[in-house]
Amino acid sequence: MDNHNSTSDGDDELQHLVVKIVDEQRPKLRVSELSRVLEPSGLSILSEVSVEILEGSVVGIIGPSGSGKSTFLRALNRMWDPPKHTVFLDNQDIHDLDVLSLRRKIGMLFQVPALFPGTVADNIRYGPKLTGKKLSDDEVTKLLALADLDSSFASKNGNELSVGQAQRVALARTLANDPEVLLLDEPTSALDPISTQAIEDTILKLKKTHKLTTVIVSHSVRQIQRIVDIIYLLVEGKIVEVLRPDRLSEASHPMARKFLELS
Numbered sequence: 523m524d525n526h527n528s529t530s531d532g533d534d535e536l537q538h539l540v541v542k543i544v545d546e547q548r549p550k551l552r553v554s555e556l557s558r559v560l561e562p563s564g565l566s567i568l569s570e571v572s573v574e575i576l577e578g579s580v581v582g583i584i585g586p587s588g589s590g591k592s593t594f595l596r597a598l599n600r601m602w603d604p605p606k607h608t609v610f611l612d613n614q615d616i617h618d619l620d621v622l623s624l625r626r627k628i629g630m631l632f633q634v635p636a637l638f639p640g641t642v643a644d645n646i647r648y649g650p651k652l653t654g655k656k657l658s659d660d661e662v663t664k665l666l667a668l669a670d671l672d673s674s675f676a677s678k679n680g681n682e683l684s685v686g687q688a689q690r691v692a693l694a695r696t697l698a699n700d701p702e703v704l705l706l707d708e709p710t711s712a713l714d715p716i717s718t719q720a721i722e723d724t725i726l727k728l729k730k731t732h733k734l735t736t737v738i739v740s741h742s743v744r745q746i747q748r749i750v751d752i753i754y755l756l757v758e759g760k761i762v763e764v765l766r767p768d769r770l771s772e773a774s775h776p777m778a779r780k781f782l783e784l785s
């Protein structure tokens with residue numbers, strides 16, 4: 523009887539653990555003591571930055587201009603090569619991954635979109651084509667819809683678009699690679715409110731439907747409060763505060779207070 527009970531308890535415990543593991547978000551990206559020093563000046567632009575970015579989370583990076591936000595973001599998909607053993611995707615050192623496949627897994631958008639010459643559909647088909655896949659018209663339409671653009675955009679030329687529309691095309695083009703992580707470097711700071719909202723909506727939708735992990739640099743408090751789960755404040759290359767978006771007013775670092783006052 524005792525024996526039976528203890529077995530049953532053991533099973534319960536195991537079941538509990540399994541549920542816990544399934545429920546828990548795992549780190550999608552792990553950054554460990556990442557530093558960058560510029561040679562020959564010796565200027566330190568990132569200093570022992572360590573963060574875990576959970577799968578399916580939306581992480582906001584804020585901080586003054588020149589604090590290292592873009593440098594941090596660009597390390598994650600090897601736009602510059604971080605030192606070995608500092609950046610891990612799914613627990614694998616990104617140095618051990620082929621750089622092109624890494625960049626397909628970790629897509630990136632910048633402040634100003636740069637479309638390739640040709641039509642919107644050409645742009646969206648570009649990434650998959652590199653891996654020998656031809657997207658159908660239907661697939662192109664679906665990707666456009668994801669970025670809140672209707673199918674009439676497919677045949678338009680990149681240079682006919684507003685910057686907001688072009689940014690949404692750039693987003694659809696990135697999503698065509700079926701990325702697991704999106705890096706967004708001030709993606710809406712040059713955009714109109716409608717395009718800004720479309721991009722925010724897409725990030726939230728993909729978080730729900732695809733567990734897409736997103737890291738966004740933003741200067742907009744409203745944007746941060748609307749879409750991010752956690753905020754890292756970067757000042758002079760160091761993470762000086764970690765904040766919850768609903769507790770921004772509790773920030774204690776003077777730079778965080780300034781950010782809140784000025785935004």
Ligand SMILES: Nc1ncnc2c1ncn2[C@@H]1O[C@H](COP(=O)(O)OP(=O)(O)O)[C@@H](O)[C@H]1O
Nearest residue numbers: 560567585586587588589590591592593594739
């Ligand atoms: N490749 C580079 N060469 C020289 N200086 C750089 C380079 N990349 C970044 N910096 C400098 O590093 C600092 C951080 O830059 P950046 O990451 O772009 O900051 P942020 O995105 O927060 O504005 C700045 O002082 C910038 O001038």
Ligand SMILES: [Mg+2]
Nearest residue numbers: 591592593707
């Ligand atoms: Mg920047």
